[in-house]
Amino acid sequence: MPRKTYIAAIQAALAEELRQDPNVILIGEDVRLGVFAGTRGLHAEFGDARVIDTPISELGVAGAGIGAAATGLRPVVDLMFGTFLYLAFDQIANQAATMRYMFGGQTRLPVVFMTQNGGGIGAGPHHSQPVHPFFMNLPLIKVVMPSTPYDVKGLLKAAIRDDNPVVFLNHLSLGSQRGEVPDEAYTLPLGKAEIKRAGRDLTVVAAGLMVHHALKAAAELAESGIEAEVVDLRTLKPWDEETVLASVERTGRCICVDESYPVCGGASEWAACISEKAFYALKAPVQRISNAHVPIPFSPTLEKMVIPQPAAIVAAAHRVMATTLPERN
Amino acid sequence: MEPNKLLDLYTRILRIRRFEEQVGTLFAQGQLPGFVHLYIGEEAVGAGICALLRDDDYIVSTHRGHGHVLAKGGDMQRMMAELFGKRTGYCKGKGGSMHIADFSIGMLGACGIVGGGIPVAVGAGLSAKTRGTDQVAVSFFGDGASNEGSFHESLNLASALALPVLFVCENNQYGEFTPAIQAMNIRDIALRAQGYGIPGVIVDGTDALAVYDVAQEAVARARRGEGPTLIEAKTHRRGGHAEGEEAFLGGQQYRLADELAAARRNDPLLKLHTFIVENGQIPLETLETLDHEITQAVTEAVAFARASEAPDETILYEDTWV
Ligand SMILES: Cc1ncc(C[n+]2csc(CCOP(=O)(O)OP(=O)(O)O)c2C)c(N)n1
Ligand SMILES: [Mg+2]
Numbered sequence: 209m210p211r212k213t214y215i216a217a218i219q220a221a222l223a224e225e226l227r228q229d230p231n232v233i234l235i236g237e238d239v240r241l242g243v244f245a246g247t248r249g250l251h252a253e254f255g256d257a258r259v260i261d262t263p264i265s266e267l268g269v270a271g272a273g274i275g276a277a278a279t280g281l282r283p284v285v286d287l288m289f290g291t292f293l294y295l296a297f298d299q300i301a302n303q304a305a306t307m308r309y310m311f312g313g314q315t316r317l318p319v320v321f322m323t324q325n326g327g328g329i330g331a332g333p334h335h336s337q338p339v340h341p342f343f344m345n346l347p348l349i350k351v352v353m354p355s356t357p358y359d360v361k362g363l364l365k366a367a368i369r370d371d372n373p374v375v376f377l378n379h380l381s382l383g384s385q386r387g388e389v390p391d392e393a394y395t396l397p398l399g400k401a402e403i404k405r406a407g408r409d410l411t412v413v414a415a416g417l418m419v420h421h422a423l424k425a426a427a428e429l430a431e432s433g434i435e436a437e438v439v440d441l442r443t444l445k446p447w448d449e450e451t452v453l454a455s456v457e458r459t460g461r462c463i464c465v466d467e468s469y470p471v472c473g474g475a476s477e478w479a480a481c482i483s484e485k486a487f488y489a490l491k492a493p494v495q496r497i498s499n500a501h502v503p504i505p506f507s508p509t510l511e512k513m514v515i516p517q518p519a520a521i522v523a524a525a526h527r528v529m530a531t532t533l534p535e536r537n
Numbered sequence: 538m539e540p541n542k543l544l545d546l547y548t549r550i551l552r553i554r555r556f557e558e559q560v561g562t563l564f565a566q567g568q569l570p571g572f573v574h575l576y577i578g579e580e581a582v583g584a585g586i587c588a589l590l591r592d593d594d595y596i597v598s599t600h601r602g603h604g605h606v607l608a609k610g611g612d613m614q615r616m617m618a619e620l621f622g623k624r625t626g627y628c629k630g631k632g633g634s635m636h637i638a639d640f641s642i643g644m645l646g647a648c649g650i651v652g653g654g655i656p657v658a659v660g661a662g663l664s665a666k667t668r669g670t671d672q673v674a675v676s677f678f679g680d681g682a683s684n685e686g687s688f689h690e691s692l693n694l695a696s697a698l699a700l701p702v703l704f705v706c707e708n709n710q711y712g713e714f715t716p717a718i719q720a721m722n723i724r725d726i727a728l729r730a731q732g733y734g735i736p737g738v739i740v741d742g743t744d745a746l747a748v749y750d751v752a753q754e755a756v757a758r759a760r761r762g763e764g765p766t767l768i769e770a771k772t773h774r775r776g777g778h779a780e781g782e783e784a785f786l787g788g789q790q791y792r793l794a795d796e797l798a799a800a801r802r803n804d805p806l807l808k809l810h811t812f813i814v815e816n817g818q819i820p821l822e823t824l825e826t827l828d829h830e831i832t833q834a835v836t837e838a839v840a841f842a843r844a845s846e847a848p849d850e851t852i853l854y855e856d857t858w859v
Binding site: 238244245264267268329332333455500503505507508513522 | 617619682684
């Protein structure tokens with residue numbers, strides 16, 4: 209199987225979808241040149257009408273994506289950095305998340321808002337704050353966060369074909385990551401997790417970059433005889449409760465790792481659900497690992513302290529492994 | 538212009554130029570983390586405007602903000618330390634290149650969100666008006682930012698409330714890699730002022746004296762309580778949008794040939810230097826000594842930044858809730 213970078217996999221997904229459906233368009237700032245390269249080269253094949261550079265107007269462009277989706281197109285709106293979705297937030301939260309329902313099912317909105325979410329590259333607070341919990345919180349919006357080149361291709365294609373608004377979150381730190389990506393067309397179902405590493409002792413739930421941190425931690429834990437299972441959610445909403453709960457039923461211990469803030473973050477959502485639905489399987493309290501609750505600082509030294517690192521997962525794993533529940537009567 | 542004023546203007550430009558050249562070198566050597574956007578080629582705008590401001594006047598800047606901080610009188614050592622992410626930096630290493638601020642001289646911060654600073658400047662103007670002072674607030678922003686909603690809302694708001702604000706659009710003719718003329722159907726952003734009922738002036742942003750003249754009128758108007766002005770300074774980025782972009786663009790070109798030629802012809806430092814020399818008011822040795830001193834100060838700033846410590850966990854949790 210050919211090996212590709214994460215970015216090349218995004219490019220391949222976009223090219224295939226633009227090719228197979230004339231209603232797919234790609235619109236955003238500098239999508240021709242491709243700021244994060246995922247859109248690079250597509251203008252040459254698909255031209256001005258399908259690959260559209262816009263002014264710097266996130267609210268307008270996101271809204272235009274919604275309007276175009278309501279009237280027959282399948283727009284992929286490229287918003288470059290996750291934090292720029294805050295500028296588009298009104299259109300996504302007040303229009304995309306309500307229209308179909310509010311108008312009694314008269315429309316469907318097949319629009320993808322694609323961006324680079326998260327930190328780790330010393331870009332400072334305005335470019336590094338994770339945004340996914342805001343969108344997880346909204347009704348009717350799907351949220352996808354792929355971790356590998358293989359996944360990003362299949363999930364992006366599925367997102368474009370989905371008839372619902374999807375916030376599609378790539379991670380800047382994963383752009384040059386390489387992996388096997390088939391040249392053939394394939395999609396991966398939204399809402400389905402994948403067990404990236406099997407293990408009997410504890411379950412680590414993660415998505416995006418955190419999957420890699422979890423895998424690193426799992427490798428280290430294996431050296432001390434602890435076998436961690438790493439569940440990559442792939443889609444944050446709807447998320448695959450079934451796979452996660454089944455894993456926790458097997459292991460009895462769980463760590464939820466998310467690159468977002470601890471209050472109402474991804475880890476909070478997963479931990480709450482697990483505590484509610486797998487309570488009797490638990491041998492230790494569910495652990496949450498999230499960002500420190502401060503803006504993402506510029507200094508690489510500080511930034512590393514904010515974003516969950518493999519060491520924090522290892523430490524939490526030792527903690528839960530050392531826990532024994534008191535006798536219940 | 539009086540010789541001391543002229544020298545002041547020249548000093549501001551030269552400080553920015555020498556600082557930015559050094560930052561460019563450091564970035565190329567891989568010594569600076571994150572993104573860096575240089576102000577080389579645009580110095581006359583920040584310098585020309587800030588030469589008119591008092592320490593208690595406000596400015597709000599952009600991602601391309603080093604020049605604004607320096608023009609307002611910022612300290613090179615604390616700036617350089619911030620670029621290195623050190624605890625001695627202006628923001629203790631928590632802001633970096635795109636987020637330098639010095640509230641003690643009215644520099645309310647650079648901003649990584651395009652157009653994000655414009656409403657903040659309006660707020661500073663509102664504050665001055667409400668408190669009954671004659672302070673003014675200046676918002677610097679780019680041609681690209683003038684396509685954001687925040688620009689339009691801010692102009693209208695400041696106009697409706699007659700606030701003492703200068704909206705200074707640095708039209709360097711690109712937003713990242715997109716030519717401004719492709720992102721809007723007008724050539725003069727100053728035209729947009731009309732829609733909000735405020736004066737809109739165009740000035741050669743590579744000519745510090747011209748900027749100074751235009752700003753004088755706008756500042757006076759704001760101090761008199763007559764409301765905001767939009768100044769469009771036509772200028773050029775000498776380099777790329779961000780440092781290191783050549784590697785990142787993989788050979789893709791986007792600069793318009795005639796614009797690139799114009800950028801080379803219109804160097805604001807050279808322009809002012811030529812004017813001063815032809816004018817004969819300031820001896821050449823004075824300029825040379827000044828250059829030497831500034832270059833020395835930049836070198837010292839780098840040494841200071843290098844010798845400074847990285848921030849620690851205490852700093853991470855500082856400056857949250859008051
Ligand atoms: C809200 C937002 N959208 C997009 C970006 C990415 N971005 C950074 S600088 C820039 C171009 C800004 O152009 P302009 O306002 O003309 O300023 P210049 O860089 O030319 O000084 C863009 C699009 C951003 N930082 N913030
Ligand atoms: Mg510009």
